Every structure is written in structure tokens, then in C-alpha cells.
Amino acid sequence: MYSAGLRNPYTGSEGYAFVSYAHADGRRAAVYVDILQQAGCRLWFDLGIEPGEEWPEVIAQSLRHADACIVFLSEKSLVSRHVRKEISYALTTDVPLVCVYLEECRLTPGMHLQLDMSPSVDLGKMMSPVDGAGHILELLPETVWREQ
Numbered sequence: 001m002y003s004a005g006l007r008n009p010y011t012g013s014e015g016y017a018f019v020s021y022a023h024a025d026g027r028r029a030a031v032y033v034d035i036l037q038q039a040g041c042r043l044w045f046d047l048g049i050e051p052g053e054e055w056p057e058v059i060a061q062s063l064r065h066a067d068a069c070i071v072f073l074s075e076k077s078l079v080s081r082h083v084r085k086e087i088s089y090a091l092t093t094d095v096p097l098v099c100v101y102l103e104e105c106r107l108t109p110g111m112h113l114q115l116d117m118s119p120s121v122d123l124g125k126m127m128s129p130v131d132g133a134g135h136i137l138e139l140l141p142e143t144v145w146r147e148q
Contacts, residue, residue: 007037009044015143016042018066020086022077029072035133041145067143069095074102098139
């Protein structure tokens with residue numbers, strides 16, 4: 001993810017949201033991550049992986065303990081094996097998904113089956129990144145952005 005201007009990924013013990021995205025979409029996703037962090041959201045994303053750590057283990061642990069998973073969807077993310085694995089793992093571990101469409105996407109029947117019941121935001125219909133981030137925030141559980 002493009003990191004200029006982003007705060008560090010969340011590492012504490014309070015509720016947080018895991019951020020899933022294709023690296024090709026990193027700059028676009030970073031705009032919304034930055035706005036959500038400024039609004040007080042606790043977000044974990046892959047910049048939280050330290051050199052030398054086993055990234056599949058870190059990803060799985062971070063996703064498993066998340067209160068929600070924000071998945072940024074695009075044509076590129078839908079063919080990313082990493083994003084697809086994160087979606088599947090979130091669903092099998094009962095981590096609620098919030099689907100954020102960066103663009104109009106053609107979902108395969110299997111992906112449609114997986115994502116059909118998840119709340120979503122279509123950023124292509126938003127007037128500004130701030131409005132889009134506001135809609136994302138509305139779909140997240142309060143445990144990821146309210147003081148506990």
C-alpha cells in the first residue's frame with residue numbers, strides 16, 4: 001500500500017478492521033485508509049508485517065482477530081490470489097466483510113456467492129473520498145472506531 005501520509009497499522013488490543021486490497025490498487029485504497037484513520041478507525045494492513053516475519057501467519061492472525069475486514073474490490077483484486085484467500089479466510093472465521101468497490105467489477109458466480117450478503121459501498125457513485133469513507137465508516141462495527 002502506498003504509505004505516504006498513512007499512520008502506522010494498528011497493533012493494540014482493541015477492536016480493529018483488517019484491510020484487504022490488491023497491491024496494484026494500493027494508492028487508491030490508501031486514500032480511504034488515511035481518511036478512516038483520521039476519523040479514528042483502528043485499521044491493520046500489511047505494512048504491519050515486520051521484516052523476517054512469516055507473512056501468511058501474520059496475515060492469518062491479524063485477520064482472524066479482526067472485528068471486520070474491509071476488502072477493496074477492483075478487477076485486479078478479484079484475480080489476486082492473496083485477496084481471494086483473505087476473503088475466504090474471513091468468511092470461514094466469521095469475520096464480517098465490508099466490500100468497497102473501487103470500480104465496477106464483474107464478479108464470478110463463486111465470488112458473487114461469497115460476497116452477496118456482505119454490506120458494500122460503491123465508490124464510483126460517491127462525490128468525494130470523504131463521502132466514500134463516511135459510507136465505509138457507517139458499515140463498520142463501532143468496536144473498530146469508538147473508544148471502548
